[in-house]
Each structure stands twice: as structure tokens, then as C-alpha cells.
Amino acid sequence: MIQLRHLRLRSFTATRAFGADIPFEAGLNVVQAPNTSGKSTCLQAIIYALGLERSLGPQLTVPLPYAMREQIHQFKEDPYDLVLQSYVELEIANAQGEIVVLHRDVVGDKSTKLIQTWNGPSLSSEIPRGEQRDYFVLDGGSATNESGFHAFLAQFLDWDLPIVARYDGTECPLYLEAIFPMLFVEQKRGWSSIQGPFPTFLRIQDVARRVMEFLLDLETAKNRRRRAELRAAISELLGRWSDRRKGMEEAAARVGRIRGLAVQPSAEFAAAPTLDLQLYYEGEWTRLADVLQIATGRVAELEASQVETVEQAAPDIQARVTDLRSQLDALSAVLEAVRGEYGAETQDNAALEERVAALETDLKRNQDAQRLQRLGSELGRAASEHVCPTCHQGVSNELLPTVDSVGMALDENITFLKSQLELYRSALLNSRERLQEIAARYRGSERDLQDKQQQLRVLRQELTRPSASPSRAAIEEIVRLQAFIDRLESIDGLANSLLDELREIASEWALATSNLRKLPADELTVADKRKIEHLQSAIRRHLERYGFRSFQPGEISLSYDNFRPLVLRNDKGETVEKEINFEMSASDAIRLKWAYYLSCMELMRDFSVNHPGLTIFDEPGQQEVESSSLFEFLRSASQSAQNGQQVLVSTSETYEAVSATLGDSANIVSFPGFILQPIETGSAS
Template structure:
């Protein structure tokens, strides 16, 4: 069990003074009893509001509570005279995983503090002192479930939950939100009794969100299997794209060179190279025939060796010798420029990485300061510590170094300043990238010129080793041309070998992905999942029998393995039963989830709330059986009932049932002395 409500405190300032209520809560069955319209639902909804879960029932935070907390309050029970609400707040002490405690406070009405602000004090409500640590968070707005200062991020950690990313519409993923899980834990009177998960919001776009919520509560492996399957398929699509682009780019690089690639499939393979259909690059021989590149290179190398055979040349041409010296000098200059430019490129790339790091750091600073602005806008006064460091150099500035009259930037001013810094550094990066790109182009030209000078020096030296005459000049020209062609073709061979290595890696990854997909359970449900669903079925049917379910035989009920909901003959159970039996189904299903969590490892917090569970004139015998069932396992669960059942009848039902009863005398909100 990793969620327990320990204390609820309501405070309402009115023109007639301060009104309020305090309700301590215990483990096991906790019954809050009050007459109708006396504040019973206010108490239950206040827990919902304090935990930031009001989107289960409304999109307006304050609308989740009754008018006594947000508008007007009856201060005279006899005359029903009302007074305006000036300010109000809800505080709930809760206990989470590993016994950690905290008190959560939200303001319903306040001149300075907004309803989306949540203050967390790390102590039970009666133990809070001025020295108790406190943190402010926000809820009900973008980032509330994903960013560091989002309240539901804190609450998930407090409960020991890790909210999953799940398949959503349009091929994306989205987080499963707490408001989509709590309909399986919390049934609110006005909307919750319309069916299982009747309060389910669908704003996240998660597909089959009701099913995913059950999978999360029961920690079914099938949910992770589905997400894993989607991620594997997405990775497979990335591999296919990488394969296609690599093959297409290589083919494009051969355009206009008299070369073509054979045996390179455009679609992703799981085995490569293909021994039955090996890939190769071929060279056109000038007619309709083609020769494999490796054979052509071997033949050209043999021909070059023949042309390079040593020949006696006793005479030295002084003009050729001078040209060799001049060309060598030019080649040395080009190599020096090459080296200098490479060093500049290395420095430029280092500078670009530093700028990227600075932009990323500024972006993180911007998010933090924007959170501060949000919290301050909601009225938070405990965020000063978040802005204690300089937003530029991140140095902590002791107060002793700053004279009192020296103004410091507000959080809002820091946001504007950081945005300008980001714009500045992005402009710097753009300029640096353009300069580096130009240098890279120059470097390519220098490399090409250096290669050409190397070939020229070799050709001139060849001229010195050959006798004067047309044959020597022709041989020299042939050698230069042949060396140039071999240099280019050897580059193609190198790129083709690199492509083969890359495709082999992509194929191996593809095979591993397909194997991983195949290894996932074919019917998705693991053996452990099936055990949990069988346990849910047993608990569900036992409860229906105890609650006098009468629409048809209990033996005809199953828990569907496709959506985990109760069914009869493959049809939705609640679509074909009476209203009172539909309420019994909700009782049995939600308590069944709780009991599965007590038998297996799940994400169920051991916490369930029923607001006015005796709906649709359910029989007393059924309600009594519900109370008895809810009281089981008192040390490991907390089941909260809010009811207006007559006190005498309720006491009779609770006889011999372990419970804690809190009776509201008159109105829940009463004048405080």
C-alpha cells in the first residue's frame, strides 16, 4: 500500500469569520457519514482537488468543489443565511511509498495564490512548524505531469509510480496521466456511478486509454509488450529508411562516372551480404559490355606497372628538372595550407560544440526560470531559492557582496535576458557554421589540388627516366591518366566496402529487431498477467454473489482478456443489467482490483474512495455485504466511504465490521473559534 490519506483540513474565510473542518483518516474501512447537502461530497471532492485530479470531472479547477468552498457558505443552519467566501483552501496529509509523509495544500479562492498552485510541506498537518520544508508546484497546465515543478511528477514519485509512455493517435506516444488512472480508485457521486471508469478523461490521445489504465494498475506485462512492440517497429522503420538512403546515395554518387551498382536491394534485408546474389560495382567498357570493378582495377594496375617499368635515360632535361623543383615547392605550400586549414576546422568545430553546449544550458535555465514565473504568477513565495544563482555564470552571489540598493533581476526579467542570450548564441552559431562550411569547401579544393600536384610531380619524374620522343610523351600521358582513374576508382571501391559494412550492420540490427518482435508473447498476455486476471475474476464473482447480483447467473460472467472488463457472452456486462446491479458491478470491480494488488505485485496503491456508494436504492443487504468486504485486510488498505445512510441503519451494518466512523454533525464547514 503506497497511498493513505491521513488528514483532511478545509479552511474558508468569509464575512462572518473563519469556517472549517478537520477529518482524521485511518487505515482499513473509513466511513464519513453526513446528511444530504451537509458537506459529505465536499469532503470527498476536496481530496480529489488537493491531489490535482479534478479533470476527472471538470476542466475548471474550482468547479470541482461545491459552492461552499468557492462562492457562498451557509453560516446559520437555522435560517440558511449565506455569506460570501473571501478565500478558501484545502490541505490533505498523505502517506506514500516507504512511509514518506507530506501535506498538500491548494487554494480554491485567494487574491494572490492561484488554484493551479500546489504547496507541499514535508510533514503531517499537525506536525507542521514554520521550519517545515516546503516546495511549490503547479498542476492543471502544460508541464504539470512532465516537468520538474509539475505536481504530478512529484506525486508519481511520492507514490512510487513511473507513468508510462503509451501508443497514441497519429503514430506518436503520450503519457498515461494520473487523471486516467484514478477513475479505477475514486468514484465521485455526480458522475462516477455511470459505469466502470465513467469519469475517464481522454485528453492525452492514448489509444484504448481505459484498457491501458487497467494494465497500469494491475502492472500487466501486456502494456509494456505493446509499447515495446511499437518501439521495435519504429526502430525497424528507421533501419529501413537508413538502408534506403544509403543505397540511393551510393547509386547517385556513381552517376556520370561510367559505373553502376548491381545487386543492391533498396529494401531492408535481414541477411547481408547475400551469398546467392552478391552485390558489385561494374565499369562500362565503352560498348554494351560491363566489367566488375575489382577485375577492372586489377587489370589497370597491371597495365600501370608495365608502363612504370624502368628504362635507361642517361640525359637529364634541365627544364623538366626545374619544373619538378617548382612543382614540389608548390605542393609543399599546398600541404602547409592544408594543415593550417585542418587546424582551423578543428578549432571551429570545438567552438561550435561549445556554443551548442551553451545554448543547451541556456535552454535548461530558461525552462527553470519559466517555471519560477509560473509559480510566482500563482502566488508562490517559496521559489526565491530557485533563482539564487546568476542566470549567466551560475555563480552563487552572497548577499554580502551586493549592497542593498543594487537591484537584481526578477524571474520574468531573467527569462527575457536568457531568451536574448539564446538568440545571441544562435546567431553566433549560424555565423560560425557558415564560416566552417566555407573552410571545409576550401579544404576539399586544397586536397584535390594536392592530389593533382602529386600526380604532376610523378609524371615529370617519369619524363626524366624515359628517352626523348613521342613514345615517352605518350606513355607519360597514359600513366597520368591511368593513375588518376585508379585513384578515383579506388575511392569508389573504398566507399563500396564502407557501404557493405554499413548494410551488414543494418541487416544484423533488423534481424535482431524481428527476433525481438517474434519473442513477444503472441497473444500478448503473459502467464503472470493471466494469473492476475483470473484472480480478478474470482474476486469479482465472489462479490457479485455476496451483493445479491440478480440480473443473471454469476456463472455467466467473465473478465474479458481483450479489455479486462466484465462481460457476459462476449457482450459488455453493464449494457444489459439493471441500474442497481450496475452499481454492484462497480463495487465488485474496483474492490477486485484492490484485492488483486494485495495478492500480486501491481501498481495499485491500496486506496479506494466511494462517494455515496449506495446508489439506485441498492438493498441494505447488498450495502452491508459491501462494507464487510471493504473492511478486509485493514492493515494493508484504505477504503473510504462517504454516505448519507441513516446513522442507525449504518451502525447496524457496521456491527462486528472493523471500521472507523466519522459522523458530521450538521454542516461539515462550521464556525471556528
């Protein structure tokens, strides 16, 4: 929820200061003034302060009249004075009671892309301003970056903006500029359609449906988002499966091949995983388990054979034992050295990764601070005091060297950080290559050590055997076969480990796929339809009050496709829904717009929705709608804006008529002439 509390406009010439202060309250607020006096200026200033002018169109021009941009005078017959500086300030509050003052220059030294904020009610209470924070708008990242104002505003509203599809196939957040045409009806284009009009330049697919789904907090939108999340999870699991499958194939390639492992996971594999590792053995492909059985049987056969006695081979065996001991000592020393080298390089690699991550964070913050400084923010000067200009924490001299020119400090920091990033990324790449090389050396040395340990073990055992033990040739074959067996068992163990991972991936894939299929189709749920029916009933009630005559109010329904109003008609004995098109009078189109927007806000009372509880109408008395209908609309607006909700209306109806209609049920701010009037210098700040 958002509530507007106070609006301040200031426009300065060489000799005078012009301005207006408009307090707002919960409920209905009416800005009353004659035509061409500045009512639209006030309401559009709200949109400008919120950085939402692109909700009115793709142009980047300031949507405020010449009195805030070029020239101004007090009375129509007075000569104009040139505007040298002007700004807009707006005080807002959210459902948590947080209050923030927004400041945005119109004409001045600071860029119009800079929005400055202060905590606390300094406009409505005239208390000293609290902590300052600056943001940027109308640039890439303003909806997602830490220093982007719309990212801040969405968080302030407690909105978790959905990710939506664009026409070019990419995705983006549902930008605030797309949502606010359903909250603010501006005078020029706002009355041209019942919904919106929505900005098409954002290229969001089905933008009307996406906005309404979000504001009404429909389950179908949540299901669509859940569907996207599950599809992303399935895609990630397929990637993991592919990686593990590749690892399995590489492990099998050391001795043979693998068969029976599917390209993609399946529920069958999750329930009963099977794997077929094969070796090309004696001219044909044979299962690894069968080869292990054959090799083991051969070793047993050799050990049982009688070829040459141990007594005859003892001198040679003793010599080999001595040689193996020497080799083992050398290999052990090599392994210890490689192990230490690997540990040291691992620590260096971790330190380099931390350094690169820290440099990337510092670079991004300095770039954001540079952007704010270029827009006119003075917060970037903290850099000269060795304080981060974005998080306000201390920064070492290495990243923020002291310089005389503050304007150059950030530029030099960014250049230095980029050079450091390039250096450390190169060092990190070299470190990773060294780690791979050391790991390969370690594995080779360890394999040699294990092989020689096995040989030594067999020879020692042989020296303790009876004299009728097998000869040296038999022993060598036994040793070779034993090494072969060990290698096969190692590959088999790795395969079993990967098999466990593949089974886990397949189980997660099956669960995600099942949850995806359980989601309902991209249609309204029963709860969604209940909301739409409630909204439809509210619209009909409003239309009855406003004197809607083009159709019977009970004939108006809402499309389940895009939630636009339809008319129920009898076609050959059947009731069908048809587009309203041009069958409705211009004044009734205005009445329908009133009913639609107020009913959307009223839905907050009975349902959980994302509507912020604010609706703004600029000159609702369009198309020469009867005053009786307009006053009935104002009475309805005062009743609709309850429980902290807020409606803002500008009108040129006389103060007497508005006051007689609303009495004490609204906050009426009346201006007899131009809203921007000369103010004393002490009141200009």
C-alpha cells in the same frame, strides 16, 4: 502505492474561520455525517488537492460546494457569510515512506492551477514544514514537464505511464485523469457504470482497456509497448540505411554508379553483403575492380616499354622536380594553415553548441518559473538574488540581471534569453557553413598535394633508372593513370567502409524484425488470463456476500476485450457471454460496482499490479440498496483494505449503526452537523 494521511479544509470570511481536519489511517476509513452536511465536499477535496478534477469531466470549474467557494454559515438558520479565502491541504505517503503535504487554493490570491508541496508530515504531526516545491496543473505539460504536478505525482507513485494512441493519430501518456475513475467513485456520475465512467474528452482510444491493462499490469500491454518500441527502432534503422545508402551513392557518383544495393535492408544482405561499383569506361559500364585491373596492367605495360631514354629526358625531368618541390612546399603550408583554421573553427563550433544548449535550458526554466509566479508562487523571487527559481543553483548576472521589480525580472530574462538564442543560433549556423567550406578546401588541397607527391616520387625514381627507361610521354601517362588508380582505390575503400556500416544496420534490422514477429498477437497471455480469472472469482465471492440477485454470481464473467462484466447465458444449448444491459436491477448494479472495485484492489495481494491500493466510495448506499447489503459491503471493505491498502467511504447511515457494524475494524470520523465548523484563529493555519 499511495496512502492518504490527513485532509484539511479551510474557509475564511471577514469575521470567522471555518474548517475541518480529518485524519486517515490504513484500512477502512468512514466519514459519517447526515445528508447535505459536507461528506462529498471532503472526498472531492481529495480529488481537488490531487489536481484530478478533470477525471470527473472536462470542465475547469472547482468541484467543491459553495461553502468553499462563495458563502458559508454554521447552522441552517444562520445568515450566510461571504467566503473571502479558502484552501485544501492533503498529506499523502508512498510505498517508500516519503510524505508530502499538498496545498491548493480554492479562493484567494493564488491561481487554482498552482499546487504547492512541502516534505514531511506537517499536517498529521503538526511539525514545521519541510522543503517547498511548487507545481502547475491543468496546463499543457503538467503530465510531462519537470514543474508539472502530475509528472511529480506519477513519479511519487512509482508509475511509468504507458504511451497510448489517441483518435487523431497522435500519442500521449495515459493521463492520471483517465486512471482515477477506477479509484474514486463520486456521487453524481460515478455510480452510472460498472467501470469508470472514463473521461472521453482526452480522446484516448480504447481508454477502458488501456486503464485496466495498466492497473492490472497485464503482459499484453507490455507486449504492445515493446511492439511500438521495436517498430520505432526499425523505423530508425531504415532511416540510417537510407542515409548510408545515399552516402554510398554520392561516393560512387564521383566516378560512376552503384548497382545491386537494395532500397531497404534484408536478412540476405546481413548474411552476405554484396556491392557492385561501376564506371563508364571506354564506352561501356564496367565494374570498378575490372577497371582497376586494366589501369594497373596499363601502367605496368608503359613502365616496360622503350620509347625515350632517361638520359635524353633528364634536363626536363630535373626542371619539373624543382618546380614540384616548390609547389609542394606551398601546398604543405596551405594545408597546415587550413588544418589550424579547421581546428579553431571546430572548437568555436563546439562552444557555440554548448552555449545554445545552456540558453535553451535556462529559457525553459525561466518560462516555468514565470508560469509559477503568475499562478501565485513566491519562489520566482529567487531570480532577484541570482538563484535559478527552478533548480536553485547560482546563475550569472548575464542571465539574471539585478532589477528593482521582481515581477519584471523573469520577463526581462526571458526576452534577453530569446534574443541571445537567436544570436547564437545564427552564429552556430554560420560556423557550420564555415566548417563545411574549410573541409572542402582541405580535401581539395590534400588531393593536390598527394597528386604532386606522387608525380615527384615517380620523377625521382625515373632519374635513378637506367638510361633505357621510358620517355616523358610514357611517364606522364603513368602518372595520370596512377592518380586515377589512387582515386578509384579511395572510392573503393570508402565503399567498403560504408558496406560494413550497412551490414551492421541490416543485422540490427533483421534482429529487431525477428523480435517483432516473435511477439504474441495483441491478446491476453496465459499469465494475463490467470489474473482476470482471479479477479472474476473475487467479484463472484463479493456478490454472494452482498445478496446479488439479478443473476447467479457464478454466471458473472469478465470480457477479455475490455474487462467489463458479462453474464453467462444458455443459448440453444450453448453457453455464451452476453452484455448485462438492462437485465440487472439498479441496486444490483451498485453491488456489482462495489465488488468490481474492491476485487481490483485485492489483486495486489497475489499478483504484481499497478493499483495504488486506494479506493474511494462517495455514498455507496445508492438506489435504495438494503442496509444489510451496505453493511456487508463495509465489512468486506474493512477486510479488503489490508497490508497498507486503504478504502475511504462516506455515508449518511447513523453513527450507531456504522459503529455496531464495524467496531474497531475501521477509522470512523463522525460529524453531527456541517463538517465545516468555526475554528479558533490559531488553528486556521
